[in-house]
Amino acid sequence: MFEKEQKIFQNLTIFSKSQNKEEKEEEIIDFSFRIKAIQKIDTICSKLNFQNETFFFAVYYLDKMISSLPLTLKNQSDFAIIACVSIAGKVYEEEVPSISCFQMFFPKYHKKSKSYNQISNLEVELIKIIDSFIPTTVNSFLEYFLSRVSNFSSNDDIYTKMIKLIKIVIKNPISVNFFPSEIAASILSIYFPDDDLIIFVTGYSIKQLEECRNLFNLYNNNLDFKF
Template sequence: MKDIDHKTLLCDEDLFLSSPTSPKQAQNYSFSSFSLNANGILQDQEVEREEVFMDYHRREKDYTPCNGYSMKLDVSANLRAARSKAVQYIIDVCKRLDVSATTVFNAVNYLDRFLSLCSSLKWEIWMVELVSISCASLACKFYDTSIPSLYDLQMEHLEHTFKPVTIQEMEITILKALDWRLSCVTAFSFANLMLGPTRSGPMIDKVTRLLLHSLLDPLMTKFKASIIATSALKCATEEKDGAITMLNKIHVDEMDHVENCTKILKAHLQAIDIAGGGIQVKLVNHCNQSLWPGVQGTGDHPAPNLGGFHMGPMEEAFFEVPFGWSGRVWARQGCFFDKSGNGTCQTGNCGNQLHCNGLGASPPITMVEMTFGTENSSLSYYDVSLVDGFNIPVSMSPIGGGLGCRVAGCEVDLNVCCPSRFEFKSSDGKVVGCMSACLALRTDKYCCTGQYGSPDMCKPTLFSHLFKSICPRAYSFAFDDKTSLNVCKATRYLITFCPPMR
C-alpha cells in the first residue's frame, strides 16, 4: 500500500464554515429518474465492440479497490456506514444536478478506491462528507460538460459546509492517492458498451437502474466490474443474448462468482421493481462483545447482505428490503471465521459460514420475526420470540408509524436465571444460551406438536410462564400471539441487541 499524506483529510475542523446540524433523512427517488445523456451511450456503430470490450477487460484491474477492501467492509461497521453515506450522497447530488450516469459510477469508483487505501481510519461524518463532495466534483470535472459549482455540490443534507480551498485540497489528495487515474472502467462501462445503441430505451433503463441500485450494496465490491455487468445483463435480458455470450467468454473460470453476483442483483431487481422503495432496518449492537447477525428471508424472499455480517460493540448496520418481505434476524456470538468465511459460532450457527445464504439458525437463539406490509396493505407484523430459546437480549421497535406501534423484545439476560436443565454452555463451561422447554425436554406438550399442535390444546407451561414473567413483550410459546405479536405501519425499524433497560 502506498504512503498517503492524510494531512488534508485529517484537517483542522476550524476550516469548516458551519458546525454540525441535525442530520436529515435522505430523499428517496426512483432510479429511473436518472437521465442518460448522449455521452452515456456508445453511438458509433462502426466501433468494434469486441476490441473495446477486451481493452476494458485488460484495464479493469487497474481501477479496482485494494485487495481485502470487501472483507474490511464486512467486518467494520464504521467503514461500511461511511461508504453507505458517501454513496447515497453521490447518487442524490448527481440526480439533482442531472449529470450522466457515467459520472455517478466514476465518482463511486473513486470513492471505493480511496476508502480502500484509508480503510484503517476511524471515519467521522465530516471526513465522509468532504471525501464524498470531492469525489463527485472530480467525476463531474472529468466527464460532464457542465461542471457544477462547489456550492451546488453542498446542498444535499450535509452536516458540514466546506470552503472551496478545502475541497480543492482534498481533490488533490484523492488524485495523488489514485495516481491520477480517473478514466476508470466500471460495471456501467461494460454494460453501456454491450447494450449499445441498438437496444431499446426500456432495456437500457432497466440495466442502468439495477446497477445504480447495486452501488449502495457493499457486497458488490467483492466482484469485478465485468462480472457485475454480466450479472446485470443476465437479470435483465435473455440467456441467449449476444452481449452475455461475449461477457461469458472472459468468465469461463469465474462462473461461480457470476452466479453469486446474479443472485444478489436479482434481490435488487425485486426491490426496485416495487414502486415506492421498501423497508429500512437499522441494527445496533449495544453488547460489550462482537456479534454476527444472521438474516433469513422466509418463503421465496432473499436475505439481504447474503444473510450474515459482523458487528463490533456499539456499531450500527443497515439493510433495506422490498415491501412485503418477511424473514428473521438473530444474533450469533463467539464466532470464528477464516478468510473464506468458513467457521463456527457458540450460538446461532447457520451452516458454519459467515454468510447464512438462506439457512436458518441452530437454537438456542432469540429470534426477531417480521412480515412487512405491501403497497396495498401497509400493516407490518413483527415480534421477538423465545420459542427457539434465548442467547442475546434484543428488541425491535418502529421508527415512526403512529400510535399503537409497540416495542417487541426480551431486554433481560435470561442466561443468568436459566433453569440448570436448560443451560446451553460453551466449550469453556460458560452459559451462552438458554434452551426452550421444547429443545430441552423434546415432548409434544412443550413443542406444541402432535395432539398439542393447535391453540386449543397447546397452553402455556410452567416454563413459558417463567419466561413470560421476565420478558412480557416476547413470545414464550408457539401460540402466544395475543400479547406478543405487534402491528405497525412504519417503513423504518430498529433492531437493538442488548438494548438499554427501559
C-alpha cells in the same frame, strides 16, 4: 477494457480483514458510510443532471478514497462525497458546478470557507491516489455489452432499468467482491438468459456469474424491475 479493469481493481482493498471485535465494528461503520455516501452521490448527480458515467466514476473514487485515506467519519465523510462527485464531474461533465454549489447539498457547511478549504484539500489527495487514466466502470461495460447485442441507445427503457437496479445493488458490501465487468455481465444475463450469447458478448458464462446474479436476484425479486 478487461485489461484495464484488472489493473485498476485487483489491488483495490476497500476494507481490511479484521481479527478482533472492535475492528469488525469499525468495518460495519465503514460499510454503513459507503451505503449512505452512494445514496448521496446519486442524489447530487440526479439533481445536477449528471450522466450515469459520472455517478459510477464518483463511486469508484469513493472506494479509492476509503481504501487509501484515514477518513474521520464525523468530520470528513461529507467532504469526501463532495470531492468525489466534483472530481468525477470534472472528468466527464462539460459544465461542473463549483465546490460552493456542491456544499448546498450539505447545509451545515454551506458558505463556510473552512469547509471549502477542507474539500479542496481532499480533492488534491484524491487526485494523488486515483489512477492517471480513466477507469473502466460498470456503466462503460454495460454500454459496450448492450451495443453488441442490440441497437443500443442510452434512452432505452431496459438500459434505464438496469442502471437503477445496479445503483441499488452496489450499495450492498458484497458487491465490492465483483469486477465492474462481472456486475454488467450479470444484469445482462438476467435479461438475456442465453449462455452462448452471454459468453460471446461478455466472455463470462452464466455459471461463472452465479454469485453476482444471485445478488441481483435478491433485489430484482423484491422490486418492480422485472425485465
